[in-house]
Amino acid sequence: MIDDLPRRALIVGVGLIGGSIGLALRQRGWYVSGRDMLEARAKRAVEIGVLDAVGDDPEAQVVFIATPVGSVVEEAKRELASYPGSDRVVTDVAGVKAAIVEAVDHPNFVGGHPMAGSEQVGLDGAHGDMFVGATWVLTPTERTDPHAYARLQSVISLLGADVVAVPPARHDILVAMVSHVPHLTASVLMDLASQSAEDEPVLLRLAAGGFRDMTRVAAGHPGIWPEICQENSEAIVLMLDRLEDSLHKIRDSISSGDREYLSQLLGRASKARRNLPSKVPPPYRLVEMRVPVPDRLGVLAEVTTTAGDLGVNIFDLEIAHSQEGAKGVLVLIVDAEASSRLERALGEKGYKVATTPLETKE
Amino acid sequence: MIDDLPRRALIVGVGLIGGSIGLALRQRGWYVSGRDMLEARAKRAVEIGVLDAVGDDPEAQVVFIATPVGSVVEEAKRELASYPGSDRVVTDVAGVKAAIVEAVDHPNFVGGHPMAGSEQVGLDGAHGDMFVGATWVLTPTERTDPHAYARLQSVISLLGADVVAVPPARHDILVAMVSHVPHLTASVLMDLASQSAEDEPVLLRLAAGGFRDMTRVAAGHPGIWPEICQENSEAIVLMLDRLEDSLHKIRDSISSGDREYLSQLLGRASKARRNLPSKVPPPYRLVEMRVPVPDRLGVLAEVTTTAGDLGVNIFDLEIAHSQEGAKGVLVLIVDAEASSRLERALGEKGYKVATTPLETKE
Numbered sequence: 098m099i100d101d102l103p104r105r106a107l108i109v110g111v112g113l114i115g116g117s118i119g120l121a122l123r124q125r126g127w128y129v130s131g132r133d134m135l136e137a138r139a140k141r142a143v144e145i146g147v148l149d150a151v152g153d154d155p156e157a158q159v160v161f162i163a164t165p166v167g168s169v170v171e172e173a174k175r176e177l178a179s180y181p182g183s184d185r186v187v188t189d190v191a192g193v194k195a196a197i198v199e200a201v202d203h204p205n206f207v208g209g210h211p212m213a214g215s216e217q218v219g220l221d222g223a224h225g226d227m228f229v230g231a232t233w234v235l236t237p238t239e240r241t242d243p244h245a246y247a248r249l250q251s252v253i254s255l256l257g258a259d260v261v262a263v264p265p266a267r268h269d270i271l272v273a274m275v276s277h278v279p280h281l282t283a284s285v286l287m288d289l290a291s292q293s294a295e296d297e298p299v300l301l302r303l304a305a306g307g308f309r310d311m312t313r314v315a316a317g318h319p320g321i322w323p324e325i326c327q328e329n330s331e332a333i334v335l336m337l338d339r340l341e342d343s344l345h346k347i348r349d350s351i352s353s354g355d356r357e358y359l360s361q362l363l364g365r366a367s368k369a370r371r372n373l374p375s376k377v378p379p380p381y382r383l384v385e386m387r388v389p390v391p392d393r394l395g396v397l398a399e400v401t402t403t404a405g406d407l408g409v410n411i412f413d414l415e416i417a418h419s420q421e422g423a424k425g426v427l428v429l430i431v432d433a434e435a436s437s438r439l440e441r442a443l444g445e446k447g448y449k450v451a452t453t454p455l456e457t458k459e
Numbered sequence: 460m461i462d463d464l465p466r467r468a469l470i471v472g473v474g475l476i477g478g479s480i481g482l483a484l485r486q487r488g489w490y491v492s493g494r495d496m497l498e499a500r501a502k503r504a505v506e507i508g509v510l511d512a513v514g515d516d517p518e519a520q521v522v523f524i525a526t527p528v529g530s531v532v533e534e535a536k537r538e539l540a541s542y543p544g545s546d547r548v549v550t551d552v553a554g555v556k557a558a559i560v561e562a563v564d565h566p567n568f569v570g571g572h573p574m575a576g577s578e579q580v581g582l583d584g585a586h587g588d589m590f591v592g593a594t595w596v597l598t599p600t601e602r603t604d605p606h607a608y609a610r611l612q613s614v615i616s617l618l619g620a621d622v623v624a625v626p627p628a629r630h631d632i633l634v635a636m637v638s639h640v641p642h643l644t645a646s647v648l649m650d651l652a653s654q655s656a657e658d659e660p661v662l663l664r665l666a667a668g669g670f671r672d673m674t675r676v677a678a679g680h681p682g683i684w685p686e687i688c689q690e691n692s693e694a695i696v697l698m699l700d701r702l703e704d705s706l707h708k709i710r711d712s713i714s715s716g717d718r719e720y721l722s723q724l725l726g727r728a729s730k731a732r733r734n735l736p737s738k739v740p741p742p743y744r745l746v747e748m749r750v751p752v753p754d755r756l757g758v759l760a761e762v763t764t765t766a767g768d769l770g771v772n773i774f775d776l777e778i779a780h781s782q783e784g785a786k787g788v789l790v791l792i793v794d795a796e797a798s799s800r801l802e803r804a805l806g807e808k809g810y811k812v813a814t815t816p817l818e819t820k821e
Contacts, residue, residue: 212665232664261664268665274652275666279673282644284728285705289698290636291731301735302594302623302770303574303630304637307676309735311641314669316732319725323718330713336651337710341703343647348699351692356685363681366646369653370678373663373671408664 106252107131107157109172111142114190114211115163116223119147121256124225130154134164138220147223155180159252162189166324170200177203186245192272192321193328194236194265205245208236208265210272211258229257236265237402239395243416243427246397250414259410262401273332277325278340281333283315382433383412383455386440388448389426400427403442409435430455468614469493469519471534473504476552476573477525478585481509483618486587492516496526500582509585517542521614524551528686532562539565548607554634554683555690556598556627567607570598570627572634573620591619598627599764601757605778605789608759612776621772624763635694639687640702643695645677744795745774745817748802750810751788762789765804771797792817 106122108115108131119129123146130150133139142148162172169189176187188209191197198208213231233253237246250260263271290301290308326333350358390396404411413430431439433454440450468484470477470493481491485508493510495501504510524534531551538549550571553559560570575593595615599608612622625633652663652670688695712720752758766773775792793801795816802812 234665259664263665271655271665274655275663275670279648279670281709282648282706283669283673284725285702285709286641286644287728287732287735288724289701289705291727293633293636301637302621303596303625303633304735307645308637308641310672310675311645312728312732312735313672315725315728318729319722322725323721326713326721327716327718330716334710334714337706337713339651340647341706341710343651344644344699344703344706347643347647348696348703351688351699352696354689354692356689359685359688360681362650363646363677363684365653366649366674366677367680370649370674373649373666373674 104128105130105154105157105159107154107160107176108148109160109162109176110134110164110168111138111147111220111223112163113219113222114213114227115161116142116147116220117213117225117227118161118163118190118256120223120225121228122252123147123149125255128154130157134168142220145221145223147220153179158185159249160185160187162187162191165321166191166193166197166328169197173197173201173203173206177201177206184245186242186249188235188249191328192276192325194234194268196328198236198238198265202240204240204242207241207246207249208268209249209253210234210236210268213258226257228253231258233258233260234268235260235262235401236268237262237398238265239398241397243397243425246401247414247416250411254413259412261410262398262405264398264402269329269332270335273329273336277329277333278336280314280322281326281337282340283312287312287315383430384433384436384452385455386429386431386436387426387451387453388429388443390448397427399446400429400443400448403446404429404431404439407435407438407442409439466490467492467516467519467521469516469522469538470510471522471524471538472496472526472530473500473509473582473585474525475581475584476575476589477523478504478509478582479575479587479589480523480525480552480618482585482587483590484614485509485511487617492519496530504582507583507585509582515541520547521611522547522549524549524553527683528553528555528559528690531559535559535563535565535568539563539568546607548604548611550597550611553690554638554687556596556630558690560598560600560627564602566602566604569603569608569611570630571611571615572596572598572630573615575620588619590615593620595620595622596630597622597624597763598630599624599760600627601760603759605759605787608763609776609778612773616775621774623772624760624767626760626764631691631694632697635691635698639691639695640698642676642684643688643699644702645674649674649677745792746795746798746814747817748791748793748798749788749813749815750791750805752810759789761808762791762805762810765808766791766793766801769797769800769804771801 105128108119108129111131111133119131122129128149130152131142131148132151139151143151160176162169164172169191173187173189187206190209190211192210194208194210211228211231211233213227253260388400409431411429411431415428416425436452440452443450467490470481470491473493473495481493484491490511492512492514493504494513501513505513522538524531526534531553535549535551549568552571552573554572556570556572573590573593573595575589615622750762771793773791773793777790778787798814802814805812
């Protein structure tokens with residue numbers, strides 16, 4: 098698969114994430130060009146080794162749109178329209194996906210969201226190992242071209258990230274729950290404590306490690322948050338409603354002296370937190386799964402999001418063409434322990450899977 | 460002041476906190492005896508060097524009640540009643556104060572709350588440096604005997620902690636805001652995410668560092684939390700109401716597209732979080748403040764909580780008797796930079812303060 102990899106990438110917007118992608122690709126031998134709305138920043142990117150050159154690259158086969166969320170659709174459409182016959186794959190890194198994917202609406206555009214780097218800001222915070230071990234969400238749809246997806250998956254795996262495929266709308270709900278709403282909650286807790294502390298400076302000296310941990314994310318610059326909240330408002334409002342509802346139940350249980358309710362909730366949460374998967378990946382044994390697929394829309398999205406639903410990590414993905422006309426074969430590289438779950442789930446959806454062991458991933 | 464220190468302490472309840480107090484005092488040359496509702500645990504405490512002996516100690520001049528919160532009042536009353544003529548000072552370490560202080564109601568009882576060790580559990584987690592640099596709240600009232608308070612302050616300073624004096628009811632509001640409600644919120648966020656993840660295991664792989672930080676405290680055993688929430692229910696319900704209200708305003712601002720509201724809140728919170736005082740103490744220059752005080756109830760509480768309100772750390776406190784009959788002198792050792800604020804505040808309340816520099820604290 099490595100031999101098929103394109104070796105030229107274009108990065109639009111060289112902030113923290115765009116800059117880190119550039120560094121990571123160049124460290125792996127790629128030629129990377131890029132541009133930025135701030136000319137000085139693009140020049141700086143060349144100076145510090147993030148880019149080989151400032152400017153467009155007609156030969157780039159992968160284009161990362163890493164601008165603020167509000168410019169993604171425009172920039173993606175522009176890159177796709179500039180080279181209409183090309184098979185270049187265009188992706189983005191914005192924290193909200195459904196609206197963008199729907200607006201761009203192109204087989205060679207795959208929405209993406211690397212779950213990394215949210216607390217730092219700016220090009221000078223960029224580093225080439227930022228994505229090693231990180232989860233990188235891709236949001237294929239029925240319209241997604243399988244070859245474009247496979248190429249992007251390979252590039253992102255090259256950066257060291259674990260790709261998880263999730264439908265765009267579900268991605269937005271999930272990040273509202275594990276990122277946006279927690280961030281807002283941290284800010285609200287910090288703001289309430291600080292308001293009380295205006296009359297009582299002693300308050301903040303009583304804040305121990307737990308409070309510091311809980312409010313750490315609130316220290317970041319507001320930056321893109323109002324924009325993210327606007328883009329993902331529907332999911333965030335839904336999740337804020339659930340949070341309010343849960344807090345209100347806690348309030349009522351405390352007010353009425355119902356200790357049992359509280360014990361059960363704290364017990365469930367404790368167990369769930371202790372089981373929260375660590376970012377350190379286990380040593381995987383890998384298998385190759387070959388999945389013959391019909392040549393119809395949505396097959397790629399169905400197979401990859403089925404894996405995502407099961408928490409099965411796809412380390413690599415390739416499209417092989419079978420001899421029999423209108424069919425192809427998806428070749429997935431996955432963790433051996435997870436493969437039987439995936440095989441069963443795909444079987445239930447009518448796919449026939451052949452699985453063979455591979456050597457251990459380094 | 461060191462020469463005046465008592466050298467015998469009694470600890471009732473040798474869990475994490477009681478055990479750490481025992482270790483810390485013995486490391487500093489004290490003779491420490493203690494008891495526990497679990498006889499085996501008291502024996503174990505002797506084995507691992509937390510206690511010199513199991514049992515009561517009529518000569519102990521400081522008694523730490525470190526039992527679960529529900530037993531504190533009974534144990535404190537028992538210790539005070541056993542030696543009615545004694546000047547022993549009795550304190551506790553429970554996370555809720557107003558109800559306990561009101562119920563014990565004795566001049567030689569001073570409520571206490573060391574802000575340390577909340578995430579670990581059990582005697583075997585005890586260590587003698589647990590309180591170094593930690594904030595230790597004491598809750599003197601109008602009834603508190605100044606000599607008892609001064610002796611306790613010295614002992615706690617000896618353990619390396621910074622004493623902050625706060626009225627009991629205010630303490631309860633403050634810990635609801637910076638400890639109890641944040642803990643409940645972390646558990647609720649973890650529980651909501653985990654419930655959603657039952658159908659979608661992929662969810663928890665999207666949880667990045669911010670979510671991990673925010674939910675870390677939820678990993679602890681429910682343990683004493685239902686009891687704490689019950690004991691501090693009034694303050695917790697009040698603060699949960701404020702939190703719900705703030706979250707609801709955020710919800711409405713997002714729903715109505717009011718980015719300005721969100722920007723301002725996030726900006727305030729960011730600034731407040733960056734200014735959250737670190738636990739690492741600066742190198743202090745110290746001064747001695749001598750405050751002549753009338754011999755009336757409440758003076759000690761007024762002076763110490765005035766310092767607490769201003770965030771002024773009292774490193775040591777002594778009661779000296781003046782020559783002029785019914786007056787005394789409070790001798791406070793405080794940070795030089797903070798002394799003028801405290802002097803001004805005490806001046807406004809009618810105290811005349813004489814301040815002289817001391818050598819730098821090591």
